[in-house]
Amino acid sequence: MRKARHVKVLGWRWRSNLLRRHSDVVEAWIVLAAWTVATVGAVAAGVVGAQAVEHAVEQDRADRRPVSAVLVKTVPGSGRDVVTGIRYDRVRGTVHWTDLSDGKRTVRTGMVDVKPSAKPGSEVPAWTDGHGRLVSAPVTSVEASTRVVLAGSGAALATGLVVLGGGRLVRLRVQRRATERWGAEWERVGREWGHTTG
Known part of the structure; x- marks a missing residue:
């Protein structure tokens, strides 16, 4: 017996075919939107976080x-x-x-x-x-730079993870609804098949 080969086709949700469902297209848009927002949001949060810490460190150094x-x-x-x-x-x-x-x-x-x-x-x-x-x-310039980098990186990472986590939850919700619809349709089709073959 020959083993079935699993072939992964990139971008299959975007291609038109008979097996593609509406939920597949919605999932593709959710993934694209989540990654876009996560990337842009992470960069923005990292810059804002780094600038806030840099300002706080400079203010602290100026006060001493x-x-x-x-x-x-x-x-x-x-x-x-x-x-x-x-x-x-x-x-x-x-x-x-x-x-x-x-x-x-x-x-x-x-x-x-x-x-x-x-x-x-x-x-x-x-x-x-x-x-x-x-x-x-006051902190040295090396310590100040380290704090700024860590704050910016932490803010970027946290923002990216939160957005991607939210996108994953939305995608799971779409998948669950698609599975429920598929189950209901299978029930209906199954009853019709039962009548024709019974």
């Missing part, structure tokens, strides 16, 4: 101001975790600096990360926000 702080003391202990043994290149230190953000010279005190070798009285870099509060250092 460097100040020269003087180290008062460091937290006792080494830069090594007692449990894991991992050595840290930073320890917490108390610093004071002169804040000019409110228009007056105000001496402020706070905690920053410093090198374990830093001695009291030495100058250490610190960053403040627009209200004179200590904040972490």
